[in-house]
Amino acid sequence: MMAEAGLAALWLAAALAALQLLVAALAVRSSTAPVGADLLAAVRPVAIIQGALVLSAMAMLIGVFLDSDMSVKLVVENSHSAKPWLYKFAGAWGNHEGSMLLWVTILGLGGAAVAGFERRLPEATLTATLGAQAAIALGFYAFLLFASNPFARLNPAAPDGLGLNPLLQDPGLAFHPPTLYIGYVGISIAFSFAVGALVTRDVGPVFARAMRPWVLGAWIFLTLGITAGSYWAYYELGWGGWWFWDPVENASLMPWLAATALLHSVTVLATRDGLRAWTVMLAVVAFSMSMVGTFLVRSGILTSVHAFAVDPARGAFILALLAIYIGGALVLFAARIGTVRIGNTFELVSREGGLVLNNLLLSVILGIVLIGTLYPLVAASFGVQLSVGPPFFNKAAGPIALTLVVTMAVGPLLRWRRDEPTALIARLIWPIGASCFAAAGLVVFADIGLLPFLGLSLAAGLAVASVIPLTGRAVRRIPLFTWGMVIAHFGIAVSLAGMACDSAFTSETLVAAAVGQPVAVGPYVVRLDGIKPVVGDNWSALEARLSATRDDDTLILRPQSRFFSTPATTTNESAIATTWDGQLYTVLGQPNGDGRWQLRLWWKPFVTLIWLGGAMVAFGGLLSLVGRWQRERRSRLRALADYWA
Numbered sequence: 001m002m003a004e005a006g007l008a009a010l011w012l013a014a015a016l017a018a019l020q021l022l023v024a025a026l027a028v029r030s031s032t033a034p035v036g037a038d039l040l041a042a043v044r045p046v047a048i049i050q051g052a053l054v055l056s057a058m059a060m061l062i063g064v065f066l067d068s069d070m071s072v073k074l075v076v077e078n079s080h081s082a083k084p085w086l087y088k089f090a091g092a093w094g095n096h097e098g099s100m101l102l103w104v105t106i107l108g109l110g111g112a113a114v115a116g117f118e119r120r121l122p123e124a125t126l127t128a129t130l131g132a133q134a135a136i137a138l139g140f141y142a143f144l145l146f147a148s149n150p151f152a153r154l155n156p157a158a159p160d161g162l163g164l165n166p167l168l169q170d171p172g173l174a175f176h177p178p179t180l181y182i183g184y185v186g187i188s189i190a191f192s193f194a195v196g197a198l199v200t201r202d203v204g205p206v207f208a209r210a211m212r213p214w215v216l217g218a219w220i221f222l223t224l225g226i227t228a229g230s231y232w233a234y235y236e237l238g239w240g241g242w243w244f245w246d247p248v249e250n251a252s253l254m255p256w257l258a259a260t261a262l263l264h265s266v267t268v269l270a271t272r273d274g275l276r277a278w279t280v281m282l283a284v285v286a287f288s289m290s291m292v293g294t295f296l297v298r299s300g301i302l303t304s305v306h307a308f309a310v311d312p313a314r315g316a317f318i319l320a321l322l323a324i325y326i327g328g329a330l331v332l333f334a335a336r337i338g339t340v341r342i343g344n345t346f347e348l349v350s351r352e353g354g355l356v357l358n359n360l361l362l363s364v365i366l367g368i369v370l371i372g373t374l375y376p377l378v379a380a381s382f383g384v385q386l387s388v389g390p391p392f393f394n395k396a397a398g399p400i401a402l403t404l405v406v407t408m409a410v411g412p413l414l415r416w417r418r419d420e421p422t423a424l425i426a427r428l429i430w431p432i433g434a435s436c437f438a439a440a441g442l443v444v445f446a447d448i449g450l451l452p453f454l455g456l457s458l459a460a461g462l463a464v465a466s467v468i469p470l471t472g473r474a475v476r477r478i479p480l481f482t483w484g485m486v487i488a489h490f491g492i493a494v495s496l497a498g499m500a501c502d503s504a505f506t507s508e509t510l511v512a513a514a515v516g517q518p519v520a521v522g523p524y525v526v527r528l529d530g531i532k533p534v535v536g537d538n539w540s541a542l543e544a545r546l547s548a549t550r551d552d553d554t555l556i557l558r559p560q561s562r563f564f565s566t567p568a569t570t571t572n573e574s575a576i577a578t579t580w581d582g583q584l585y586t587v588l589g590q591p592n593g594d595g596r597w598q599l600r601l602w603w604k605p606f607v608t609l610i611w612l613g614g615a616m617v618a619f620g621g622l623l624s625l626v627g628r629w630q631r632e633r634r635s636r637l638r639a640l641a642d643y644w645a
Contacts, residue, residue: 003072006060007151010101013053013108014141017134020046024131028124028199040123043130044115050137051112058092058105061150065092071157074098074150080163080566084537090174091164096314097150099177103294104140106178106185110214111137114189120210122202129189129196136188139321147314163566166539172232180225180252184290186218187255190262191287194280195329198336203276208269209632211283213625215263220621222256227614238572238587240602242502242610245393250373251293257366258286261359272416273344274352277337278359284329289366291322296373347418354411361404368397398451405458405496408489409465427468435461448504455500463493480627484620491616498609501582507603512596522603524548524584531588531597539564541573544588544597548577559588583607 020043027039064072065088068081078095079088087094093102111133118126144150193211197203229252234242243249262282268275295318346352372388379386413427438460442453466489469482507522518527529545541560548555557575564571577584582605589598 002060002063002067003069003151003153006057006064007149009053009057009060010141010145010151013050013057014138014145016046016050016053017108017138017141020050020134021131021138024127024134027127028131040127043127047115047130047134048112050134051108051110054101054105054108058101061098061101062089062092064151065089068161069157070159070161071154073152073154076154076158076161078161078164080161080538082538082566083161083164083169086171086174087164087169091168093177094164094168094173097144097148099181100140100144100148101150102178103181103184104137104144106181107133107137107140107188110185110189114192114214118210120206121196122200122206125196125200125202125207127196128199129192132192132195132199133189136192136325139324143314143317143321147317161566163538163564165567166562166564166569166571167236169538169564170232170236172228172236176225176229176232179221179228183218183220183222183225183259184255184293186214186221187259187286187290189214190218190266190283191329194283195332198280198332198340201336201339203280203340205270205273208266208279212263212266212270213628215259215266216621216625216628219256219259219263220618220625222252222259223614223618223621226252226256227611227618230614231611235574235576236571238574238600240506240508240585240587240600240604242607245372245388245390247373248293248297250369251296254289254366254369254373255286255293257362257369258282258289261362261366262286264355264358268352268355272346272352274346275356276340276342278356280333280337280340282359284326284333285363285366287329288322288326289370291318291326292370295319295322346416349414349419349421349424351411351414351416351419354407354414358404358407358411361400361407364400365397365404368400369393372396394451402451402454402458405462405492408492409458409462412469412485412489413465428465430468431461431465434464446504452500452504455496456504459493459497459500462496463490466490466493480630481624482627484622484624484627486620487623488617488620491613491618491620493613494609494616495611495613498606498611498613501606501609502604505605506607509599509601511599511601512592513599514596519599519601521601522582522584522605524550524601524603526584526586526599526601528597528599534560536562538566542588544586544599546575546586546599548584548586555584557584557586559586561588561590578608581605 023039023046024043027043030039061074064075065079066085068075068079068088070076070081074095074097078098079091083091091098093099111130114126114133115130121129190211193207193214194203197207229249230242233244233249234240262279262285265275265279265282269279295315372392376386376388409431410424410428414424435457439453439457442448442456446453466486470478470486509519509521511519513519513528515528515530518525520526525548527547527549529547531542531544534541534543539562541562543558543560546557546559548557555577557577559575560573562571562573563569572587572589575586577586582603585602585604587600589600591597
């Protein structure tokens with residue numbers, strides 16, 4: 001009965017989404033009449049109940065996975081009774097239908113949160129926002145109920161399931177997809193805010209202040225999701241790389257780029273009443289990128305370890321939703337943009353000008369990634385097979401990304417409204433000096449390529465520039481959101497340094513090694529001590545014992561070649577030793593038949609800075625979010641105190 005209860009909850013949630021859309025439309029049309037006030041008040045509870053119902057549907061799906069209910073088709077196709085409970089739990093969304101239900105669940109909960117807590121917007125604008133959110137949810141409810149039912153039954157029930165893709169049998173499955181989906185849903189809510197403001201002609205600082213926490217929250221979760229996903233692929237796939245420019249990786253990067261631009265733009269609108277039209281347009285673009293990502297992953301047109309291959313009919317359904325939502329938003333934008341005032345103006349040399357340049361560069365990078373991702377798909381539709389890989393993306397986006405780093409270093413040091421170029425140059429002396437010092441050291445002590453050279457040099461300058469806003473101020477008086485900006489920008493510098501070091505200094509050794517044979521890689525000498533069989537919860541493996549020696553210190557690593565019987569799959573499980581200055585990455589391959597075993601060994605100096613920087617960026621965003629909330633709370637308390645005084 002659990003599956004039937006989940007399906008019933010899903011139908012009721014869809015019905016309430018339709019009711020929410022209808023009531024919101026009627027309320028906005030008659031908001032000045034008495035009946036309009038009643039309709040405005042009715043939208044909030046409908047949104048909250050809808051969120052509760054879709055959450056219960058998701059809980060029911062998790063329940064049938066935990067119970068290994070083999071009468072549910074989705075469980076049979078993506079689970080097995082012998083699978084560890086964590087992978088039963090996370091396996092509920094490790095498939096097409098379950099991941100879409102998780103997407104809609106977070107969407108419903110996001111709409112319920114807006115209905116329950118948002119008090120800054122005028123009631124009509126908030127109602128239009130909730131109506132837009134209901135329209136988005138309704139399309140995905142229809143997709144689940146008519147094209148991808150997660151609760152479909154089998155009759156008779158199967159004796160057991162086919163199992164979960166072994167590459168997904170990792171704790172990362174419990175963390176990576178939910179964080180990305182929360183980010184996508186945060187972008188959808190920002191999109192709904194933009195649509196609501198356009199409908200009621202209410203684009204201004206109040207709208208931006210209401211939207212900003214959702215943009216910032218989405219950006220934080222997207223940062224966490226991409227960072228965690230990068231490390232998951234790094235250690236799970238056994239290829240020794242942290243980013244492969246896989247189309248599905250790009251599908252998560254594109255919304256992050258758009259959300260980063262939107263975050264800076266909405267901040268200008270909220271604090272300085274500028275960039276009104278640009279902010280609304282970026283909200284549409286950011287949501288468009290999340291929809292494009294959803295289409296790429298679930299349409300079946302990609303072959304990727306990340307993608308859920310489904311039939312083309314369901315891909316066409318998602319493509320139709322994308323066309324309806326984005327096309328409708330662009331039509332509304334074109335119809336109402338004339339009613340949006342310009343807002344406050346600013347000089348070219350100003351903080352606002354720097355943010356505009358920052359957004360333009362992010363948009364160019366976004367365009368490069370979008371073209372590089374979609375062009376092979378378009379070419380394939382005409383019978384031309386080609387691939388666009390790392391060389392294209394690195395050469396096309398790399399120089400622009402480095403220019404963006406320069407803009408990030410300069411931007412926070414600019415004054416609002418207007419600044420003097422000579423004064424700006426004086427503030428940049430220390431960052432410029434740091435970059436020159438790093439460049440001189442690299443020229444003397446390293447022989448590396450141009451992009452890594454520029455990356456390390458600019459990372460040093462950005463690191464220094466990011467902390468300058470803290471100088472000359474009492475620590476206790478520095479707002480928390482300023483700390484957030486500083487830490488986030490410093491995190492970008494840390495990640496950039498890690499990327500450049502990995503590109504410039506990585507050592508790789510591929511060898512067929514006999515037991516007892518020493519192999520040199522980087523500063524380590526690695527010896528194969530032996531091979532033995534091991535057995536796990538639902539797999540068996542051959543495990544190597546490697547002794548890695550460096551300066552009289554010895555580390556033991558145990559890479560494995562695993563075999564899963566359900567489904568029948570062989571995977572390479574890397575063994576990684578982390579030290580203060582990098583990682584030793586080891587992978588066990590196949591036997592050669594003469595007593596030798598294939599080993600792939602990498603020494604990757606300072607590669608961990610990539611993920612440390614990503615965590616710092618997300619933490620900086622969290623500090624900024626908390627700081628903004630604290631400032632608004634203090635403002636409300638002061639206003640309340642003045643009212644009662």
